[in-house]
Amino acid sequence: MNIKLLGLLGAAVLFAGCTKTAEVKTPVNMKAKNYAEALRSADKSCKVDEDCTSVNKGCCLCHGNEAVNKDAAAALKPIWEKECALAACTLQMCYVEINTSCQQGACVGTPKPMKEYFAQ
Numbered sequence: 299m300n301i302k303l304l305g306l307l308g309a310a311v312l313f314a315g316c317t318k319t320a321e322v323k324t325p326v327n328m329k330a331k332n333y334a335e336a337l338r339s340a341d342k343s344c345k346v347d348e349d350c351t352s353v354n355k356g357c358c359l360c361h362g363n364e365a366v367n368k369d370a371a372a373a374l375k376p377i378w379e380k381e382c383a384l385a386a387c388t389l390q391m392c393y394v395e396i397n398t399s400c401q402q403g404a405c406v407g408t409p410k411p412m413k414e415y416f417a418q
Contacts, residue, residue: 323341325370325372326339326340326341326373327339330377333356333357333381333382334355336373336374336377337353337355337374340353340370340373340374341366341369342366342370342404342405343403343404343405344367344405345400345403348368349367350406351368351398352365352371352395352396352398352407353371357378357385359387359394360388360390360394366405394409396408396410397410
């Protein structure tokens with residue numbers, strides 16, 4: 299009787315271990331309702347400046363840019379392309395570009411200096 303009980307307990311423990319799924323961290327919330335929500339959830343972690351890049355905050359260039367992790371940028375690209383494929387934007391010059399860097403383990407963006415917009 300004890301062997302059966304021990305076997306049953308062992309099977310229960312094995313079954314419980316198999317049902318637990320591994321938690322996979324994605325660079326953005328793939329269940330986001332729209333691009334803006336996905337962007338808010340984007341991973342901004344980094345170790346070096348090269349881990350960071352910038353993405354558009356909205357469909358039009360004048361909406362500005364946001365600094366994010368390169369993996370998050372890659373995950374955001376198809377969402378942006380789908381949502382913004384038919385966006386109607388004006389053709390105007392916007393001074394909203396940013397330079398990205400890794401500061402204290404997070405990607406940050408600083409406004410691009412005005413002199414960098416013009417040919418030298």
